[in-house]
Amino acid sequence: MTKVVAITGASSGIGEAVALHLAAQGAKVVLAARGEDKLNALVDRITAAEGSAVAVPVDVSRRDDLAKAVDAARQHHGRLDVLVSCAGVMPIGPLNDLAVDDWDQMVDVNFKGVLYGIAAALPVFRKQGSGHFINIASTAARKTTPNQTVYSATKAAVLALSDGLRQELAGKLRVTVISPGFTETNFPNHISDDKLRAQMREAADEFAMAPKAVAEAIGYAIEQPEDVNIGEIVIRSLNQP
């Protein structure tokens, strides 16, 4: 694979696994997240394995930051072929808690962050005449449970956004939405309530798959012939009902 791929949320979990997997396949990866130290460590790891990676500090809730990530791809490689929007947060809790700051953060990162990525990359993709948006939703987009309501709503929004984008861009650009189930990452640590965090950890212990599985699904979508679009991949561990 010789594609130039920008990945938000690349500093840990699924985004990190995507970066490692695609770089090992020969992609030139542009790593975007807020945690610069982690991004730089990942760049070192990929370059030590003779891969190509650059880091760009990005807060996806800031529109201009996404433009910086896309610009970095063009400056280093002259183009951007794929944008993987993976940055996400899950400070879940009951609506009754009225944790409005957490609601804002989930909307800003999980949903608006994806929109800002589209705003930054779409003009570049249009000019190139090719490009691929890959957005990370969740199985929680279709099946919510108490305490996860706002998180699920942001992921349902990503699902709808991705399907509408796919239809609007049909014949021109590719759009894929990936809906993972429980995945072994830092995600339970986003939850401040001790009891709820312990419950999520327990569920993760029972059901979670390795982030590499999601990374490989993304690689599959990218490697299809240019006239083939994988619209959605839903991927869970065998244990998850």
Ligand SMILES: NC(=O)c1ccc[n+]([C@@H]2O[C@H](COP(=O)([O-])OP(=O)(O)OC[C@H]3O[C@@H](n4cnc5c(N)ncnc54)[C@H](OP(=O)(O)O)[C@@H]3O)[C@@H](O)[C@H]2O)c1
């Ligand atoms: N783990 C699961 O069970 C699961 C299941 C379904 C879907 N997902 C989705 O998978 C995606 C990745 O999550 P993960 O499980 O890999 O969790 P994770 O290990 O906590 O990774 C989250 C990533 O998002 C980045 N991020 C958070 N806020 C950001 C911001 N404002 N700007 C830029 N980057 C930001 C983090 O980097 P910094 O903190 O360095 O910015 C980190 O790289 C999320 O969209 C999540 O909703 C996860």
